[in-house]
Amino acid sequence: MEFCKTLALTLNRINYSNTSQIATFYTLHYGKLQALARGSKRMGKKALGSIDLFSYNEIIFLKKETSQLHLLTEWEVLEGFPAFRKDIERFYSACYVVELLNELSEEGEPDSPLFYLLLDTLFGLSRNDNKDLNLLAFELQLLRHLGYLPELGECTQCGEKFLRNSGAVLSPFRKGLLCKECASDIAGAQVRLRRMPLHLSPAAIGAANFLVDCKRSSLNRLHLPKKVLEELRSLSAEYLSQILDRPIGHWRCLQTIAKI
């Protein structure tokens, strides 16, 4: 057993007893891990305080070799993101991103770009930044980083670059974008299987290419029409539905709130 110190974002936490919690962290150096925080719910002067969802912490834990449940010995909250407790839409947006990352990451596989993607997204969502663009950028960058997002600039079948004035079609068969000519070749098969292709306008393709590479600070300069936002949401949802075998619970909450 060894003591390990790292930066950690809280993906989940459950009560273990009246005084203790089990937290799931996404850490900078050790990837996703679970740790028992003894006494985290205890009150008093010497108590270290409870571990809150989303919190950004510096932690020290005792790494167990024979168990996947490690022992948290010290933690210091660097950012608690209080803004999420004041705005229900931002709260559920943050719930959604940590749940999605929790779902798509494996324990014990460090991935620093993924850690900073989540950290930047939480900071973006906690400010008055555009929530929808933050979520889309997170989804598309996560999908690309994990290798699930295909080439967005050219046809998956014939390799032709998408022209400025031509849109593309997302093929449910080839899991990639097709030019309209290649898409028309498989249209009959799609109709037979009753799976309608997703059409993407040139503006949506351009925006998707921008979002997969952009920094959070440049998101506020981007203004997309509602129709383009909807196309991008459909693109992201299509890929997420291919790799997740169940819908993310907090996405439903977000959709419900948006309709109120």
Ligand SMILES: [Zn+2]
């Ligand atoms: Zn083509």
